[in-house]
Amino acid sequence: MTDTTTPSSPRPADRTALVIGVTGSFGGHAAAALIRHGWAVRALARDVAAARAKASRCMPIEWIAGDAMKADDVVRAAMGATVIVHAANPPGYRNWRGLALPMLASTIGAAETSGARIVLPGNVYNYAPDSGTRITETAPQQPATRKGRIRVEMEQMLRAAVGRGAKALVLRAGDFFGPAAPNSSLHWLTTRRGGRVRSVYTPGPGGVGHAYAYLPDLAETLARLLDREADLADFEAFHFAGHWLARADEMGQSIRRACSDAAIPLRPFPWPLVYALSPFTETFRELLEMRYLWRRPIGLDDARLRAFLGEIPATAFDTAVRESLADMGCLGVPAGASPGLFEPWAGSLRASRLDAAHVRQNPL
Numbered sequence: 001m002t003d004t005t006t007p008s009s010p011r012p013a014d015r016t017a018l019v020i021g022v023t024g025s026f027g028g029h030a031a032a033a034l035i036r037h038g039w040a041v042r043a044l045a046r047d048v049a050a051a052r053a054k055a056s057r058c059m060p061i062e063w064i065a066g067d068a069m070k071a072d073d074v075v076r077a078a079m080g081a082t083v084i085v086h087a088a089n090p091p092g093y094r095n096w097r098g099l100a101l102p103m104l105a106s107t108i109g110a111a112e113t114s115g116a117r118i119v120l121p122g123n124v125y126n127y128a129p130d131s132g133t134r135i136t137e138t139a140p141q142q143p144a145t146r147k148g149r150i151r152v153e154m155e156q157m158l159r160a161a162v163g164r165g166a167k168a169l170v171l172r173a174g175d176f177f178g179p180a181a182p183n184s185s186l187h188w189l190t191t192r193r194g195g196r197v198r199s200v201y202t203p204g205p206g207g208v209g210h211a212y213a214y215l216p217d218l219a220e221t222l223a224r225l226l227d228r229e230a231d232l233a234d235f236e237a238f239h240f241a242g243h244w245l246a247r248a249d250e251m252g253q254s255i256r257r258a259c260s261d262a263a264i265p266l267r268p269f270p271w272p273l274v275y276a277l278s279p280f281t282e283t284f285r286e287l288l289e290m291r292y293l294w295r296r297p298i299g300l301d302d303a304r305l306r307a308f309l310g311e312i313p314a315t316a317f318d319t320a321v322r323e324s325l326a327d328m329g330c331l332g333v334p335a336g337a338s339p340g341l342f343e344p345w346a347g348s349l350r351a352s353r354l355d356a357a358h359v360r361q362n363p364l
Contacts, residue, residue: 016040017083017226018116020068020107022061023054025181026121027087029219034085035060037223044068044077069099071106078110083226085119094282096150104154108161111168117229118158119222122172122237124211124300125151129292133209133244133299137172137237145289155237162235169225170237172300173218174211175293178320179327181215186324189251189269197259197330200252203269204294211299212251213242214320217313224309231308241302243317248294251321258322259330269294 017034021027022043031041042062045051052063066073068088078084086107090099104120111118124131125148126141143149158168177184191199204210218240225238245251252266271291278284306312315323325331 014082016042016081017085018042018044018064018078018081018110019061019085019087020044020074020103021085021087021089023051024087024089025176025178025183025215026219027085028055028180029178029215030085030087030119030121030222031055031059031061033216033219033223034083034226036220037227039083039223039226042077042081044074068103068106071109074106074110075113078114078116081114081116082229083119084111084114084116085222087121094286096147100150100154101157104157108157108166111166112161112164115167117167117169117226117232118161119169119171119226120154120158121218122155122170123151124172124174124293124298125290126155127298129296129298131298133211133297134301135239135299136301137239137304144292147286147289159235167232167234168236169232171218171222171225171240172237173213173240174242174298174300176213176215176218178215178324181324181327184215184324185212186321186328190255190328190330192328192330195329195332197255197261197264197325199265199267200255201269202248202252202266203271203291204248206248208248208295209244209246209297209299210248210251210294211242211244212317213240214315214317214324217315217320218242220313221305221309224313228308238305238308239300239302240305240312241300243320244299245317254318254321255325257318258325 015038017039019027019031019041022031031043034041040062042064043051043055044064044066046067048063048065055061064077066077068074084107086104088103090096107118124135125145126143127135127139128142129144131139141152143152155170158170162168175185177186189201189203190197221240249266256262256264274284274287278288302312322331
């Protein structure tokens with residue numbers, strides 16, 4: 001593992017990826033999947049020591065000190081990279097316009113300099129509440145919220161960059177969850193104490209469905225898409241359908257099965273409390289803006305992705321929930337001690353194309 005301010009020379013095989021936001025839920029899983037597929041992974045971080053500890057010291061990442069808000073830092077980190085995974089996201093829903101757009105502009109500048117393909121994890125914010133459960137890649141983007149409009153603007157920035165010679169890939173999915181995903185909905189849909197789930201919230205009406213994306217499956221899908229770089233157009237968008245739950249209580253029922261406890265209470269989410277506190281908490285105000293996602297059925301059609309890749313990674317939903325809860329410390333193991341993100345990656349690393357010296361520097 002290396003800590004540098006300037007990246008080392010690129011691999012001859014041109015399989016070097018820069019991940020911006022590697023300590024986040026999508027970024028960490030994307031890095032692990034790319035490593036499994038033989039990529040050298042770099043990560044940009046303001047505080048390298050803190051980021052390395054959060055991402056796990058056993059991950060063979062080349063750490064580059066820098067700030068995603070500073071264009072020159074991103075350009076420097078992307079030297080020789082052929083992919084930039086832009087997984088940076090403003091924390092707590094706060095200040096999207098002031099942070100999300102400048103960070104993406106920095107990534108675009110770096111991609112135009114290095115020739116790297118930009119990967120942007122997309123979401124359903126771009127679509128109107130009545131868009132339905134089978135939204136295709138060609139569906140009109142008519143957002144109903146400020147954050148949705150920003151997401152549309154971000155994708156327009158990518159299309160404009162492609163017009164100037166860049167390349168981009170948007171992989172859109174529903175609500176993220178999984179191990180090593182501290183900001184996922186499982187954390188705020190459950191109350192926990194003493195290593196057990198004590199209750200589960202149902203945030204919407206009983207008959208309204210919701211789309212979930214299991215992060216290890218989504219990240220593996222990304223790696224498979226990037227393995228097909230020669231077949232990708234300069235701008236590509238794919239929809240990852242993930243798990244569609246037709247009823248609001250299906251997540252709670254799965255959690256009950258994972259915990260072997262059919263008596264775990266399923267309770268309405270305390271929206272009145274969120275309303276009451278929203279004048280004092282920006283995160284709650286932003287959460288209220290996105291409440292429609294739980295009140296209307298909004299899902300994605302993955303037919304184009306299936307036609308392109310064939311088989312799509314699809315962990316059984318109960319298994320995905322069980323692995324996520326284990327990582328959260330809810331199934332009799334300490335939080336973060338389950339295999340989760342790193343054990344399957346570590347096993348495949350031993351047979352990967354990473355050079356032996358790098359592996360020796362990062363014992364598993």
